[in-house]
Amino acid sequence: MLELRNVCKKFDNKIVLDNMNLEIRNGEIVSMLGPSGSGKSTLLNIILGLIPMDSGQLLFEGQDISRVSMKDRGFNIVFQDYALFPNLNAYGNIAYGLKNQTRGFSKAELEELIDFLELRPHLSKRIDQLSGGQKQRVALARTLATKPKILLLDEPLSALDGVIKETIKTRIKAIAARYNLTTIIVTHDPEEALTMSNRVLIIDQGHISQYGTPAQVIHTPANPFVEQFILKQLEIKRDNIYHLFQKCHA
Amino acid sequence: MRKNSRVTQLLLLGILLFFGSFLIVPLLVLSAGSWQSGWQTGLAQYGAVLSDKNIMLAIRNSLKISAAAALLTTGLAFGLAYTVHCTNIPGKLKKAIHLGIILPMLLPTITYGFAIIYSFGKQGLLTKLFGYELLSIYGFNGLLTGYVIYTLPPAFLLINNAFSYVDKKFIIVSQLMGDSFWRSFVNTVLRPLLGTIGSAFVLAFILCFTDFGIPASLGGTYNVIATELYQVMLGTIPDFQTGSVIALLMLVPAVFAVLFLNHLEKFNFHYEGFRSTALPVNKLRDRVCGILSLALVGVVAAVFAVMFVAPAVKNYPYDMSFTLQFIEKALASRMLLEVYENSLLVALASAAAGTILSYSAAVVNVRTGFSKQTKASLDLLAMIANTVPGMVLGLAYLLSFNGSSLKGTFTLIICCNIIHFFTTPYLMAKNSLAKLNPAWETTGELMGDTWAQTMVRVIIPNSLATIVEMFSYYFINAMVTISAIIFLVTAKTAVVTSKIKELQHFASFNEIFVLSILILMTNVAVKLLSDFWYQKLATR
Ligand SMILES: Nc1ncnc2c1ncn2[C@@H]1O[C@H](COP(=O)(O)OP(=O)(O)OP(=O)(O)O)[C@@H](O)[C@H]1O
Ligand SMILES: [Mg+2]
Numbered sequence: 001m002l003e004l005r006n007v008c009k010k011f012d013n014k015i016v017l018d019n020m021n022l023e024i025r026n027g028e029i030v031s032m033l034g035p036s037g038s039g040k041s042t043l044l045n046i047i048l049g050l051i052p053m054d055s056g057q058l059l060f061e062g063q064d065i066s067r068v069s070m071k072d073r074g075f076n077i078v079f080q081d082y083a084l085f086p087n088l089n090a091y092g093n094i095a096y097g098l099k100n101q102t103r104g105f106s107k108a109e110l111e112e113l114i115d116f117l118e119l120r121p122h123l124s125k126r127i128d129q130l131s132g133g134q135k136q137r138v139a140l141a142r143t144l145a146t147k148p149k150i151l152l153l154d155e156p157l158s159a160l161d162g163v164i165k166e167t168i169k170t171r172i173k174a175i176a177a178r179y180n181l182t183t184i185i186v187t188h189d190p191e192e193a194l195t196m197s198n199r200v201l202i203i204d205q206g207h208i209s210q211y212g213t214p215a216q217v218i219h220t221p222a223n224p225f226v227e228q229f230i231l232k233q234l235e236i237k238r239d240n241i242y243h244l245f246q247k248c249h250a
Numbered sequence: 251m252r253k254n255s256r257v258t259q260l261l262l263l264g265i266l267l268f269f270g271s272f273l274i275v276p277l278l279v280l281s282a283g284s285w286q287s288g289w290q291t292g293l294a295q296y297g298a299v300l301s302d303k304n305i306m307l308a309i310r311n312s313l314k315i316s317a318a319a320a321l322l323t324t325g326l327a328f329g330l331a332y333t334v335h336c337t338n339i340p341g342k343l344k345k346a347i348h349l350g351i352i353l354p355m356l357l358p359t360i361t362y363g364f365a366i367i368y369s370f371g372k373q374g375l376l377t378k379l380f381g382y383e384l385l386s387i388y389g390f391n392g393l394l395t396g397y398v399i400y401t402l403p404p405a406f407l408l409i410n411n412a413f414s415y416v417d418k419k420f421i422i423v424s425q426l427m428g429d430s431f432w433r434s435f436v437n438t439v440l441r442p443l444l445g446t447i448g449s450a451f452v453l454a455f456i457l458c459f460t461d462f463g464i465p466a467s468l469g470g471t472y473n474v475i476a477t478e479l480y481q482v483m484l485g486t487i488p489d490f491q492t493g494s495v496i497a498l499l500m501l502v503p504a505v506f507a508v509l510f511l512n513h514l515e516k517f518n519f520h521y522e523g524f525r526s527t528a529l530p531v532n533k534l535r536d537r538v539c540g541i542l543s544l545a546l547v548g549v550v551a552a553v554f555a556v557m558f559v560a561p562a563v564k565n566y567p568y569d570m571s572f573t574l575q576f577i578e579k580a581l582a583s584r585m586l587l588e589v590y591e592n593s594l595l596v597a598l599a600s601a602a603a604g605t606i607l608s609y610s611a612a613v614v615n616v617r618t619g620f621s622k623q624t625k626a627s628l629d630l631l632a633m634i635a636n637t638v639p640g641m642v643l644g645l646a647y648l649l650s651f652n653g654s655s656l657k658g659t660f661t662l663i664i665c666c667n668i669i670h671f672f673t674t675p676y677l678m679a680k681n682s683l684a685k686l687n688p689a690w691e692t693t694g695e696l697m698g699d700t701w702a703q704t705m706v707r708v709i710i711p712n713s714l715a716t717i718v719e720m721f722s723y724y725f726i727n728a729m730v731t732i733s734a735i736i737f738l739v740t741a742k743t744a745v746v747t748s749k750i751k752e753l754q755h756f757a758s759f760n761e762i763f764v765l766s767i768l769i770l771m772t773n774v775a776v777k778l779l780s781d782f783w784y785q786k787l788a789t790r
Binding site: 045049050051052069070071075076077079081083085087096097099100104142143146 | 417419420422423425426427428429430433437441527528529530531
């Protein structure tokens with residue numbers, strides 16, 4: 001279990017995270033949802049250990065990891081733009097961490113992962129020869145191969161289009177289930193958040209607006225912000241689609 | 251883009267004519283100069299130069315010290331850029347490092363030498379501060395120090411710029427993948443910058459090899475090719491033929507350097523657009539880099555501090571009580587003010603005409619329908635202009651225009667500056683013009699504009715920020731150059747830098763420093779003004 005206790009963060013005297021308290025259970029997929037500038041990436045970076053918090057505590061499996069370095073925490077992240085090494089091919093990227101780790105995947109496990117993500121035909125391709133979805137999967141594989149204790153995904157779908165988006169969504173869910181992997185996803189799309197995760201964390205200007213299951217968010221929105229900014233978007237989308245299909249049938 | 255209008259054709263013709271008369275012909279005259287009395291004596295001349303012990307020693311010295319300085323500079327510049335880009339030290343400190351290290355660019359190199367003598371020399375400020383001579387600066391050490399201070403800014407700017415295109419997320423990924431600090435450093439920082447680091451080395455090397463100001467002020471017993479060339483040409487018995495041969499020998503490494511630089515381009519990584527990121531926490535890295543970088547900036551600042559101290563005390567370094575009498579005396583001197591005015595005139599005219607020429611050349615290159623070959627020939631001319639060292643260009647002018655009415659005029663000095671500093675502003679303009687929407691000319695035409703009207707109404711207003719930048723680049727460089735104009739100035743057209751060279755013989759250090767301060771203040775003012783204006787224009 002990952003616990004955040006009274007986490008605060010300021011940038012140049014501007015409060016970005018205000019006294020955050022949060023628990024994430026093992027094996028759960030949690031989405032962090034909020035408008036631009038609400039502090040999602042900051043929170044993700046604090047969990048990752050990339051940036052220090054000003055005050056508060058971070059506990060993992062009951063241990064205080066607030067002062068543990070990024071490297072030693074054993075979490076890992078897939079960046080929005082993947083950050084694949086351009087001088088290595090797809091396989092070089094996927095296997096990058098194996099050299100260093102005793103904890104990471106064995107050769108056999110890696111082969112299995114490659115097949116699971118259907119990356120076998122692309123292994124010898126250069127990075128710039130891969131499509132967006134393929135890059136995403138290579139980046140996922142590279143990160144998973146280090147056996148992270150928590151997987152962090154920063155806007156994993158924002159660079160992808162339509163159908164690819166849906167398949168990656170399914171893939172992420174399958175991976176989390178298969179490896180019983182705690183997964184934290186940052187997104188600003190309510191639909192993504194509500195369809196992908198076990199629980200959704202809605203952030204507004206550095207505050208937790210609501211933290212609950214998708215059903216709870218939809219049926220018992222905690223406050224006007226959730227109603228106005230999160231559910232409203234979904235309703236408009238739903239109505240548009242209904243409207244569209246009714247027209248076609250008529 | 252379609253057929254070319256009469257205006258663009260005239261523009262192209264003008265540019266080609268200018269380059270023909272002030273770059274190509276002088277270079278041909280220079281190479282012919284070494285063969286002027288028939289090819290047999292010409293060959294003999296080369297033989298004589300190549301077997302002349304003094305000249306060969308100077309060339310060997312030049313190669314050796316340029317390599318040493320370039321190595322040192324590249325290492326230091328990389329360290330500084332690393333501190334700016336890859337540590338979490340406060341942004342204000344980063345800015346201070348950036349500013350502090352490029353400040354020497356605003357001063358002529360000939361000043362560096364005197365500042366070094368007055369800091370590290372027997373009676374130097376730092377020597378007094380530490381109680382003993384840190385290093386013996388007359389000769390190799392002094393030259394090396396001067397060269398490093400001189401080449402640090404351009405090398406730093408080059409690496410610093412490349413650093414901003416390196417995706418720092420890779421540093422995080424690599425650490426998350428379990429890389430050690432060194433593997434991470436090599437793979438995510440060093441490796442992507444290898445090409446640039448090589449370029450910085452070559453650039454620094456060639457700058458040292460061709461600079462005249464530093465050895466002129468500091469060389470003493472350590473002869474280098476630049477001082478040798480000066481001796482031969484302006485010594486007691488000027489020898490034009492030997493001079494041409496040495497000038498051509500000076501050109502050879504420069505040519506190789508430019509070819510090599512173009513080759514190194516290919517080693518650079520090209521990251522696709524990426525978002526900025528926070529950097530991993532590492533207090534040790536931050537402290538070490540921060541302290542070392544600030545120390546380096548401190549040393550550079552200390553060297554130049556003497557420039558302000560020396561003329562403002564009664565009898566440096568024996569009586570350090572403050573006085574304004576020397577500064578007042580220097581500023582009251584008609585002669586010094588005249589050379590300062592000359593410098594201003596030359597810098598302003600070079601900047602104005604140079605900006606127009608380089609901007610026009612860039613317009614012809616990026617925003618007209620001329621053939622690929624025509625455009626490539628403009629690039630080639632720019633490359634040649636970039637290759638020819640200032641002293642070589644100056645000498646070529648001396649040989650070419652000696653009999654003409656241009657001899658000894660400001661016009662000639664200005665033309666020399668325009669060609670010598672052409673390449674950077676040209677590339678700035680090309681870069682910025684290429685980013686403008688390619689459909690604007692068509693749009694303008696559809697609205698009833700002629701090509702020239704669209705230029706004036708749309709293209710120029712949208713690249714004003716770049717034009718300001720180009721102007722200030724030309725101005726500052728024209729203000730500080732000595733190698734390009736040392737062969738061209740006369741008593742009537744003396745500029746500040748050549749005056750400093752002259753004052754050296756009378757050991758008038760107060761005047762030298764006052765003149766240097768004048769240049770510095772002028773350049774700082776121009777830089778501040780242009781930066782302010784650039785910001786305003788770029789962000790509107
Ligand atoms: N390094 C930094 N220095 C100063 N301010 C920062 C820094 N990083 C983030 N901020 C500020 O903190 C706030 C939260 O930023 P954050 O990146 O966490 O938002 P976000 O929710 O991820 O937004 P987006 O959806 O646009 O990615 C913003 O106002 C941002 O400007
Ligand atoms: Mg974000």
